[in-house]
Amino acid sequence: MSEKEKNPAGSTASVHAGTPAVRAHNTLAPGIAQTATFTFQSTEDLEQYMRGQDDDPEREEYGRYGNPTVRELERRVAALEGADDSVAFSSGMAAITSALLTMTKSGDHVVLFNDCYRRTRQFVSTVLTRYGVEQTLIPAGDMKALDAAIQKNTKFVISESPTNPYLDCCDLKELVRVAKSHGRVRVMVDSTFATPVNCRPGEFGADLVVHSATKYLSGHNDVLGGLVAGPSHLISLLRDSRGVLGSVLDPHAAFLIARGLKTLNLRVLRQNATALAVATALEKHPKVERVFYPMLPSHASYAIAKEQMAGGGGVVSFIVKGDRKETSKVVDGCKLAKIAASLGGVETLIEQPAIMSYFELDEEGLSKVGISSSLIRLSVGVEDTEDVVGDVIGSLDQL
Numbered sequence: 001m002s003e004k005e006k007n008p009a010g011s012t013a014s015v016h017a018g019t020p021a022v023r024a025h026n027t028l029a030p031g032i033a034q035t036a037t038f039t040f041q042s043t044e045d046l047e048q049y050m051r052g053q054d055d056d057p058e059r060e061e062y063g064r065y066g067n068p069t070v071r072e073l074e075r076r077v078a079a080l081e082g083a084d085d086s087v088a089f090s091s092g093m094a095a096i097t098s099a100l101l102t103m104t105k106s107g108d109h110v111v112l113f114n115d116c117y118r119r120t121r122q123f124v125s126t127v128l129t130r131y132g133v134e135q136t137l138i139p140a141g142d143m144k145a146l147d148a149a150i151q152k153n154t155k156f157v158i159s160e161s162p163t164n165p166y167l168d169c170c171d172l173k174e175l176v177r178v179a180k181s182h183g184r185v186r187v188m189v190d191s192t193f194a195t196p197v198n199c200r201p202g203e204f205g206a207d208l209v210v211h212s213a214t215k216y217l218s219g220h221n222d223v224l225g226g227l228v229a230g231p232s233h234l235i236s237l238l239r240d241s242r243g244v245l246g247s248v249l250d251p252h253a254a255f256l257i258a259r260g261l262k263t264l265n266l267r268v269l270r271q272n273a274t275a276l277a278v279a280t281a282l283e284k285h286p287k288v289e290r291v292f293y294p295m296l297p298s299h300a301s302y303a304i305a306k307e308q309m310a311g312g313g314g315v316v317s318f319i320v321k322g323d324r325k326e327t328s329k330v331v332d333g334c335k336l337a338k339i340a341a342s343l344g345g346v347e348t349l350i351e352q353p354a355i356m357s358y359f360e361l362d363e364e365g366l367s368k369v370g371i372s373s374s375l376i377r378l379s380v381g382v383e384d385t386e387d388v389v390g391d392v393i394g395s396l397d398q399l
């Protein structure tokens with residue numbers, strides 16, 4: 001198998017897949033259709049459009065229903081995921097909540113792994129349940145529990161791979177096999193951490209692939225967005241629903257995400273390499289208790305990551321041999337890595353989940369959700385590998 005066949009979301013695809021052959025005014029870069037609405041030449045022109053008889057199938061009526069800059073981004077992400085189509089939203093959470101609100105109804109049931117993004121879990125447990133959708137939370141990656149949890153009314157199995165912050169990878173082939181053995185259960189995979197460069201869940205049979213485009217797809221920590229990729233009939237359902245829910249992506253944000261996509265492959269390959277180098281160096285450090293990176297043989301997901309992923313991604317988590325305060329010293333000692341939430345951008349970011357994402361929890365609460373106060377999550381950027389490794393190891397050396 002050639003490199004290209006192994007990795008269809010390669011650099012050529014990152015730059016070109018899904019782009020039009022010719023643009024208006026022959027521009028190379030896409031224009032930004034910064035408009036809230038679209039005009040019609042006459043009432044006859046309008047009526048023709050409304051009847052679906054317009055010569056231009058791409059013509060739009062109003063910004064909440066569609067926009068050409070957003071549409072190009074959607075086509076490009078679909079091409080990278082190997083999906084029929086995709087639909088863009090104003091954030092990753094807007095993508096997830098819009099998809100679940102659209103595709104579930106009172107009396108349905110959804111199954112989630114307990115290591116899904118916590119806001120996704122929060123949405124299901126606090127909002128969807130209020131609308132009469134039942135949920136079952138199952139242990140991460142436990143396929144027996146999944147099999148047992150699926151009921152007659154189960155509509156969705158929601159999963160993520162790799163997960164945050166422990167980078168556990170779900171066996172996607174097995175996930176789909178178990179879910180589909182129960183009939184019409186749909187599988188949704190949040191592939192934000194993987195990116196289509198490292199893994200394409202649609203190839204394993206997932207129905208919907210979700211991204212927080214805020215992370216790797218845009219890649220520059222300067223824009224929020226989300227996408228859902230999948231078969232045309234489901235994506236057009238979501239597009240119609242987006243026009244009602246109003247969770248639309250702004251055209252300027254779409255332009256920024258589309259621009260970021262051009263370097264997706266370059267960035268992710270560098271981030272894969274740097275993260276592996278950091279993880280390997282951390283594992284040898286006397287002040288490190290444990291390292292979590294899927295491409296380390298010591299990681300529980302190593303075998304499945306090797307099988308279904310081209311690289312381990314740009315996030316490395318590790319537990320410092322020391323208490324909460326000493327761990328904060330390691331974070332503060334980094335000069336290159338900036339303290340910030342989020343991940344996947346060109347800048348290396350560092351956070352101590354106990355005092356950021358899980359700040360409201362005390363020690364007991366933290367241990368219940370499996371978060372050590374000595375845990376650090378590092379999202380490597382595209383700086384020189386030796387600088388990123390040197391930054392973190394240098395800070396640990398000072399302990």
Ligand SMILES: Cc1ncc(COP(=O)(O)O)c(C=O)c1O
Pocket residue numbers: 091092093094117160164190192193211212213214215224225226342
């Ligand atoms: C795996 C995952 N999914 C979804 C989201 C939500 O994305 P957004 O912040 O763009 O709403 C995040 C954000 O951190 C995430 O990490």
